[in-house]
Amino acid sequence: MSRPLQEKLSHKPEGKTAVIAVIIRNGRILLGLRDYINGPTVWTAPGGSVDQDETLETAARREAEEETGITNLEFIDYVGQVKAAYCELLHIFHCSTDDKPRLAEPDKFREWIWYPLTDFAAGNLDNYINEPSREVIVDYLAKNDIL
Numbered sequence: 001m002s003r004p005l006q007e008k009l010s011h012k013p014e015g016k017t018a019v020i021a022v023i024i025r026n027g028r029i030l031l032g033l034r035d036y037i038n039g040p041t042v043w044t045a046p047g048g049s050v051d052q053d054e055t056l057e058t059a060a061r062r063e064a065e066e067e068t069g070i071t072n073l074e075f076i077d078y079v080g081q082v083k084a085a086y087c088e089l090l091h092i093f094h095c096s097t098d099d100k101p102r103l104a105e106p107d108k109f110r111e112w113i114w115y116p117l118t119d120f121a122a123g124n125l126d127n128y129i130n131e132p133s134r135e136v137i138v139d140y141l142a143k144n145d146i147l
Helices: 003-009 057-069 117-122 132-143
Strands: 018-024 029-034 040-042 047-049 076-084 087-094 109-118
Touching: 003 018, 003 057, 018 057, 029 057, 029 117, 057 087, 076 117, 076 132, 087 132, 109 117, 117 132
Parallel strands: 018 087
Antiparallel strands: 018 029, 018 047, 029 040, 029 109, 076 087
């Protein structure tokens, strides 16, 4: 693991911050179909709010496990950050796993799928939760020859 990645993962942010784990395997990204109470149904990567005194790594691991049951999360790189409607900053990490995702929060999510990266990059997915984050992810994937 690179030093910049280690430093980013160990960061304890102040203010309302969130994190997502962009889990990629075999040319596909893990996405969940989430139902928001009094809101839209959207596709999203595993993630959520960072708790007080929690590092970005701890939050990403916790959220991935709570939502998908994945406990073997490997951090590959820091993708970037964007503003999101519900927080000041959304931190995005490129991750991998050999765990099989499961529907760990059926009250929030309908399903988890491995969606083709080429279709994700082309914007073929209806109702992705945060278009600016999708654009940052696609740019990262293209710059790193992952697409």
